Amino acid sequence: xxxxxxxxxxxxxxxxxxxxxxxxxxxxxxxxxxxxxxxxxxxxxxxxxxxxxxxxxxxxxxxxxxxxxxxxxxxxxxxxxxxxxxxxxxxxxxxxxx
Amino acid sequence: xxxxxxxxxxxxxxxxxxxxxxxxxxxxxxxxxxxxxxxxxxxxxxxxxxxxxxxxxxxxxxxxxxxxxxxxxxxxxxxxxxxxxxxxxxxxxxxxxxxxxxxxxxxxxxxxxxxxxxxxxxxxxxxxxxxxxxx
Amino acid sequence: xxxxxxxxxxxxxxxxxxxxxxxxxxxxxxxxxxxxxxxxxxxxxxxxxxxxxxxxxxxxxxxxxxxxxxxxxxxxxxxxxxxxxxxxxxxxxxxxxxxxxxxxxxxxxxxxxxxxxxxxxxxxxxxxxx
Numbered sequence: 279x280x281x282x283x284x285x286x287x288x289x290x291x292x293x294x295x296x297x298x299x300x301x302x303x304x305x306x307x308x309x310x311x312x313x314x315x316x317x318x319x320x321x322x323x324x325x326x327x328x329x330x331x332x333x334x335x336x337x338x339x340x341x342x343x344x345x346x347x348x349x350x351x352x353x354x355x356x357x358x359x360x361x362x363x364x365x366x367x368x369x370x371x372x373x374x375x376x
Numbered sequence: 377x378x379x380x381x382x383x384x385x386x387x388x389x390x391x392x393x394x395x396x397x398x399x400x401x402x403x404x405x406x407x408x409x410x411x412x413x414x415x416x417x418x419x420x421x422x423x424x425x426x427x428x429x430x431x432x433x434x435x436x437x438x439x440x441x442x443x444x445x446x447x448x449x450x451x452x453x454x455x456x457x458x459x460x461x462x463x464x465x466x467x468x469x470x471x472x473x474x475x476x477x478x479x480x481x482x483x484x485x486x487x488x489x490x491x492x493x494x495x496x497x498x499x500x501x502x503x504x505x506x507x508x509x510x511x
Numbered sequence: 512x513x514x515x516x517x518x519x520x521x522x523x524x525x526x527x528x529x530x531x532x533x534x535x536x537x538x539x540x541x542x543x544x545x546x547x548x549x550x551x552x553x554x555x556x557x558x559x560x561x562x563x564x565x566x567x568x569x570x571x572x573x574x575x576x577x578x579x580x581x582x583x584x585x586x587x588x589x590x591x592x593x594x595x596x597x598x599x600x601x602x603x604x605x606x607x608x609x610x611x612x613x614x615x616x617x618x619x620x621x622x623x624x625x626x627x628x629x630x631x632x633x634x635x636x637x638x639x640x641x
Contacts, residue, residue, distance in 0.1 A: 381630070383627075383630060395552060396552065399551065399552055399591075402623060403551075403623050403626060403627065406624055406627060407627040409624070412627075507630040508636070508638075509626075509636070509638065511519065
């Protein structure tokens with residue numbers, strides 16, 4: 279069974295991302311939304327935590343925060359709300375790491 | 377009749393500083409009547425909810441910690457506590473309430489409800505669930 | 512796909528209600544079914560009709576009411592959480608002797624069982640919070 283992990287808080291504010299990565303398994307996807315998108319910024323200390331994971335970032339939340347897609351670490355997929363819905367359907371369940 | 381689902385209530389916050397711990401417990405209690413396969417997970421600051429000896433008179437709030445002890449009576453007896461979260465906080469199982477339930481299939485023998493698991497084991501447990509509640 | 516959405520935070524204070532709304536809207540546009548949107552904790556504050564947000568920004572409460580009307584959505588505000596935070600409909604006003612009601616159109620107040628039922632009856636539960 280696969281899981282969609284949602285992380286909505288900044289990794290510099292809260293430990294949710296740190297805890298979450300210990301729970302991601304093969305076949306799971308980690309979707310960063312709201313303040314969670316900061317984790318995917320290249321050069322940030324938190325970016326290292328995402329290594330080896332299937333990571334997507336919600337585009338509208340990046341744009342709102344003035345983060346250009348060129349500022350993200352490699353391998354991260356930028357998605358819109360429609361793709362967010364598709365991810366919920368594609369995985370068997372959703373875990374919100376608030 | 378819909379199938380029985382594996383429900384997990386994930387708790388990651390300390391008690392009293394915010395209402396999430398208490399209002400999460402309220403869902404567990406109401407949910408018990410729906411006869412699903414229920415588990416509780418205590419991760420990160422959630423482990424603080426189970427610490428024994430809570431006395432709230434000085435902060436003027438209701439002490440809701442006795443409710444955890446009643447969970448066994450609601451047939452909620454799969455309470456997983458993450459070892460790494462306890463250790464990071466300098467806690468051991470001894471600091472927590474001793475939660476039990478009575479197994480009617482074994483002559484009402486009293487058994488422990490709390491199962492101490494590693495993060496890796498907790499991840500396996502979460503992966504088996506159908507529905508994950510977060511507060 | 513049949514979805515239940517849980518909203519844990521109130522309007523404006525956190526992005527949760529916005530994210531939940533945009534997700535719900537996207538799911539409807541894709542033809543999915545929204546079984547229920549359940550408002551818990553401070554999320555019940557999404558159900559007051561008394562907000563007057565600035566004209567140049569989104570109206571969070573109105574948006575939910577409009578989406579509910581357009582798609583016949585079931586927006587449920589938890590009764591216990593609502594009582595604590597003062598979200599009141601006619602039934603609650605009568606029961607608890609309040610001199611006013613403030614529930615917004617499209618929302619109804621009901622028990623936690625509605626959230627549990629959402630978990631049972633839906634294919635997915637998606638939680639938005641802090």
